[in-house]
Amino acid sequence: MLYNQPNPLEVKVLSRRFTLPNSQSIETYLGSDGYKALEKALGMTQEQIIDEVKASGLRGRGGAGFPTGLKWSFVPRHSPKPKYIMVNADESEPGTCKDRLLIEYDPHQLIEGVIIAGQAVGAEQGYIYIRGEYRYLIDVMDRAIDEAYAKGILGDNVMGSGRKFNLASHSGAGAYECGEESALLESFEGKRGNPRIRPPFPAVAGCYQSPTILNNVETFCAVPPIFLNGGAYFAGLGSPKNGGTRLFCLSGHINKPGVYELPMGFNLMRMINEVGGGMRGGKKLKAVIPGGSSCPVLKADECDIAMDYDSVAAAKSMLGSGGVVVMDEDTCMVNAALRIMKFYAHESCGWCIPCREGTTWLKKLLTRFHEGMGQRSDIVLIGDLSKNMLGRTFCPLGDAAAMPTIAFVEKFKDEFEAHLDGKPCPYEKSNRLVHA
């Protein structure tokens, strides 16, 4: 059973099997065009596979939106080292809960996408790094992997092609930082999840310092539909330079929160009103975080935009990981900024000082503010401190903490001012933070 009702406006490509009975099983998968994309890809050259992905306009669904085909083309073809495919299933960006469904309802689609990626660069081994909290998904994935081995889809002779591809799951143990690609690789190697300095990027020196394709679950899941129907078909589903559909996770103050697959470029206001069922309790919209907690918040009057990477970037935010967090008029923006900063302070790995110290001090400043003990100069200080973190860390966690804070302070300065001079939070009743 799905966790939320589907919506007629959805364009179901990656999620089209979610409602099939026993959708996890290989029989269901094979009965609905499963592994036909792989069959096609096995007859193609590496260049042809990468060109097809490039033609699809697919961009990384983890957050950065880097063109997937281009990323794959960076893997040095003639490296003597073994090559690896790494799936980032460490989904932990607040507001994001889509990879969970892709694995839970259609694990074989992910497996097929990973094997095709392996064919694109000549890799014979893949791993799926799943966050520790998703224990039941590790079991789902292991069952699906066993089924694929039993059918000769994984193993020493992939679908009779004479090529080899092995795949295994890998459990994390609770760390947001490990969703960052280089920290994920460190963690995978059995170490603390501290990021690596880049370059070299994983395409050149990734897993075990070998060339590695590292993508988000949803990115790999988009690969079978691309090969089944052609890159041009997938590109045509979305907006220019933003191919395909994506799974948007609607949460917050709306009537029908849920995960919905919509074309790239779908209008945000329509998403809230027509897909999400409008605002809860008939309240007014105040703000939206468009792509997970690290994306700068949009004010209500900035929300009439197309949800694709370029349009949201033009609105000075990011499409991120597809986590659309909707906030109504009663939401305290100081509290929202504080809760998000509390998260980043908790999750900063401590490797880079601007991030470790910056997130901690921002948390302290925002806590003081929310308690009504802030000073007018703190508003400037919060902004300055955030700006001093930007671009000064190994990985994007520092930026992910700073960018939304800058937006909160700049766009809702009046609310910060309303907390000054010992005044209690005007929204205290509707929004409390228990322990910061």
Add this chain to the structure above:
Amino acid sequence: MTFSPELEARFEKFLAKYPADRKRSAVIPMLIYGQDEVGAITDELVNEVAKRTGATPLQVTEVVGFYSMLHRKPQGKYHVQVCTNISCLLVGGAELWEQACRKTGLGHKETSKDGLISLEEVECMGACSWAPAVQVNYDFYHDVTPEQMDKLIDGLAAGKKPEQIADVQKVSC
């Protein structure tokens, strides 16, 4: 150190996943599954994982300190985790957390004296569209109300398993 045959089989499977000279990759999976059986990350477990993966005990110890799910002290038999991150916060996650604290008399990362229930305020667990969310051990509960939290705690305190508690819908299998 001896483990159950099931865990031994699992460890063997883990160690076979990685290249022969890269067994250290099994450190984190072995620690978390080992902890599930042992109850906590003990020195003995650290040494055993180090021995089997070719890492040093110090290398394993520094890993333990990094990951929020690895813990040195035993938690309750039922580890109740309440998310208060942004999506949950907006729809009552903070109130749910308060309710859990009131009901159990426990605070963040505290365990009841009988060792049955422990409580933790956690970061995003990936249930944002079905918030507020709770995890008991590895099981997810979606759209939890304070009343359901009460029933869940009462049921656990009465010795019931989470799945036997009516009105509280476990969603993950």
